[in-house]
Amino acid sequence: MLTAKQHELIQFIQRRLEETGISPSFEEMKDALDLKSKSGVHRLISALEERGFIRRLPNRARALEVIKQPEDATPVSAANSADNSNVISLAAAKAARAPEPANDVIDVPLHGRIAAGAPIEAIEGQNSLPVPAALLGPGEHYALEVSGDSMIEAGIFDGDFALVKRTDTARDGEIVVALVNNEEATLKYLRREDGQVVLDPANQAYDAQIYRPGEVEVQGKLAGLLRRYH
Structure with a gap:
C-alpha cells in the first residue's frame, strides 16, 4: 500500500519516461510534488525502490526504471498511443538517448x-x-x-x-x-x-x-x- 505522495511520484516518473525516455531530475520531482527539499524526494524514491516499484539503473546518476505500477494506477491507453504518431516507444527512447548527467x-x-x-x-x-x-x-x-x-x-x-x-x-x-x-x-x-x-x-x-x-x-x-x- 503506497502513500499518496509515493503514488503521485511513481505516476510522475512513468509519465516523464513515456514522454521523453529520461527519468526526471530530483529538482523536477520536488517541484512536481510540491516538496520543500530534495531529501524528501530521496526518501520517497528509496521507499518505492524497497517496495519493488522502481529501481535505479546501475552506473547512471539519473536513471530510474518503473518495474510495476500500483494496482489502482490507470494504464496508458494503447489506442491513444497508436493514434499519436509522434510518440516514440520507451524502449526506443532509451536506446536513442542516454540519460543526461545529473547534478542532483x-x-x-x-x-x-x-x-x-x-x-x-x-x-x-x-x-x-x-x-x-x-x-x-x-x-x-x-x-x-x-x-x-x-x-x-x-x-x-x-x-x-x-x-x-x-x-x-x-x-x-x-x-x-x-x-x-x-x-x-x-x-x-x-x-x-x-x-x-x-x-x-x-x-x-x-x-x-x-x-x-x-x-x-x-x-x-x-x-x-x-x-x-x-
Missing part, C-alpha cells in the same frame, strides 16, 4: 566527527552536507567527518566525510560505525571471533579493538566518501 544533490544530516583511530564521541549536530545523489543508494543516510588515520589503507583519510547508511546489522568484513559502550563511536572493519566483536583498523600501526558483544552497537555501514581538496 541531497542534503544529508551531518552528525559531527567519528574516530578512525581510538574511539571518540560522535557528536550529534544539526548541520547537513550536500551529497551527489549518485553516491547514495536506498535507505536512510547520514554523514560523519573522519578524524584520525587508522583506516588509511582502506582509502579513508583524516578530514574525509564518511557517508553512512543507517542500519543496526552488518556482515563480517564490512566497514561500520560502531558505538562502543554506548558512548564512543569509531569507524572500523567489523569481525566476529570466538564470541567477541573485533573492530579492525586498516593501518598496521594500530591494533584491533576487541569487545564483548554487548559492548558494541552497529549504527551504520559505510556507503561512500566525500573528500574536500584545498
Whole structure:
C-alpha cells in the first residue's frame, strides 16, 4: 500500500519516461510534488525502490526504471498511443538517448566527527552536507567527518566525510560505525571471533579493538566518501 505522495511520484516518473525516455531530475520531482527539499524526494524514491516499484539503473546518476505500477494506477491507453504518431516507444527512447548527467544533490544530516583511530564521541549536530545523489543508494543516510588515520589503507583519510547508511546489522568484513559502550563511536572493519566483536583498523600501526558483544552497537555501514581538496 503506497502513500499518496509515493503514488503521485511513481505516476510522475512513468509519465516523464513515456514522454521523453529520461527519468526526471530530483529538482523536477520536488517541484512536481510540491516538496520543500530534495531529501524528501530521496526518501520517497528509496521507499518505492524497497517496495519493488522502481529501481535505479546501475552506473547512471539519473536513471530510474518503473518495474510495476500500483494496482489502482490507470494504464496508458494503447489506442491513444497508436493514434499519436509522434510518440516514440520507451524502449526506443532509451536506446536513442542516454540519460543526461545529473547534478542532483541531497542534503544529508551531518552528525559531527567519528574516530578512525581510538574511539571518540560522535557528536550529534544539526548541520547537513550536500551529497551527489549518485553516491547514495536506498535507505536512510547520514554523514560523519573522519578524524584520525587508522583506516588509511582502506582509502579513508583524516578530514574525509564518511557517508553512512543507517542500519543496526552488518556482515563480517564490512566497514561500520560502531558505538562502543554506548558512548564512543569509531569507524572500523567489523569481525566476529570466538564470541567477541573485533573492530579492525586498516593501518598496521594500530591494533584491533576487541569487545564483548554487548559492548558494541552497529549504527551504520559505510556507503561512500566525500573528500574536500584545498
